[in-house]
Amino acid sequence: xxxxxxxxxWIESSPGLGTMYAGIGALPGYRRxxxxxxxxxxxxxERTRRYGVMIETSSxxxxxxxxxxxxxxxxxxxREVMSDEVFDIIVERLxxxxxxxxxxxxFDVGEPLVDKDLFSRVRLLKAAFATASIRITTNFSLxxxxxxxxxxxxxxxxxxxxxxxxxxxxxxxxxxxxxxKTLQNVNSLIERRNETGSPLRIxxxxxxxxxxxxxxxVFVKQWSGKVDSVLLQRAVDWGGNVNVAGSYRASMRLYxxxxxxxxxxxxxxxxxxxxxxxxxGIVKLNVRSHPLDRKSTRLNASHA
Numbered sequence: 252x253x254x255x256x257x258x259x260x261w262i263e264s265s266p267g268l269g270t271m272y273a274g275i276g277a278l279p280g281y282r283r284x285x286x287x288x289x290x291x292x293x294x295x296x297e298r299t300r301r302y303g304v305m306i307e308t309s310s311x312x313x314x315x316x317x318x319x320x321x322x323x324x325x326x327x328x329x330r331e332v333m334s335d336e337v338f339d340i341i342v343e344r345l346x347x348x349x350x351x352x353x354x355x356x357x358f359d360v361g362e363p364l365v366d367k368d369l370f371s372r373v374r375l376l377k378a379a380f381a382t383a384s385i386r387i388t389t390n391f392s393l394x395x396x397x398x399x400x401x402x403x404x405x406x407x408x409x410x411x412x413x414x415x416x417x418x419x420x421x422x423x424x425x426x427x428x429x430x431x432k433t434l435q436n437v438n439s440l441i442e443r444r445n446e447t448g449s450p451l452r453i454x455x456x457x458x459x460x461x462x463x464x465x466x467x468x469v470f471v472k473q474w475s476g477k478v479d480s481v482l483l484q485r486a487v488d489w490g491g492n493v494n495v496a497g498s499y500r501a502s503m504r505l506y507x508x509x510x511x512x513x514x515x516x517x518x519x520x521x522x523x524x525x526x527x528x529x530x531x532g533i534v535k536l537n538v539r540s541h542p543l544d545r546k547s548t549r550l551n552a553s554h555a
Contacts, residue, residue, distance in 0.1 A: 293512045303514035304352040305527055307359035308333045308366045310519040314390045315427035318460045318486040320530045327531045332366050337521040344543050354384045360530050364393040370405040377406035384408040392428045394436040409452040416463055417470040425462050453478040460486040489528050515543050
């Protein structure tokens with residue numbers, strides 16, 4: 252695990268540092284400096300068209316995580332796997348609009364392994380955008396030997412597994428899945444990746460909430476040295492759709508989430524989202540009738 256990731260995990264898991272960072276972030280001088288940097292970054296992205304892309308190939312999920320809209324009646328749209336029609340429109344728009352994504356993430360609110368066409372879509376994107384890093388975030392409980400083989404062979408560059416607990420009791424309470432099955436899948440993936448010499452990057456993640464935050468350091472110690480990266484992230488409230496209030500403070504950052512200006516997010520129904528936390532697509536634009544343009548998406552959101 253890289254030093255910068257250790258530092259990030261320390262900040263994410265420390266309430267005291269979170270409070271200090273929130274205070275710094277509120278300083279007028281810092282906010283002016285920040286806006287200058289953000290505007291420079293936006294200008295660069297509009298000039299180079301190097302937007303990251305997130306394609307939610309599935310809004311269906313088999314888990315019931317306590318910090319997710321799926322478990323809190325916070326998802327106000329149909330749960331579905333993205334149709335070939337919508338997926339093909341997205342790929343064509345990316346080409347036509349000369350967008351050169353450095354990353355393509357095939358997930359958002361749902362579980363990507365629900366999509367039976369996931370790996371054929373990975374191959375298609377890898378052929379169309381050879382320099383892009385193709386990534387998924389998954390709970391990995393639906394994996395089996397065949398799926399693990401496809402993860403290694405399809406061209407995926409990175410898999411981020413949301414484990415979110417260090418023990419069976421917490422895991423099954425937080426996610427509503429079978430701990431033994433998921434742990435077996437994770438260990439099998441690591442073993443086969445190492446045996447084959449695959450360049451696949453494996454990341455283990457924990458979302459910190461009231462139910463899990465005390466186990467953060469245990470979690471990092473469990474997986475450090477076994478996978479490429481272990482990441483901690485504070486829970487978010489999904490635009491007010493999930494209640495993460497209480498003794499545990501939700502995510503606060505010195506730097507605003509770059510999704511708002513760096514990443515194009517498309518939901519499973521083809522709606523464009525303001526960012527990955529906009530689970531219902533408040534901007535009310537769809538790829539069937541609208542270009543993948545972050546500027547117009549932001550402007551439309553200001554009137555939503």
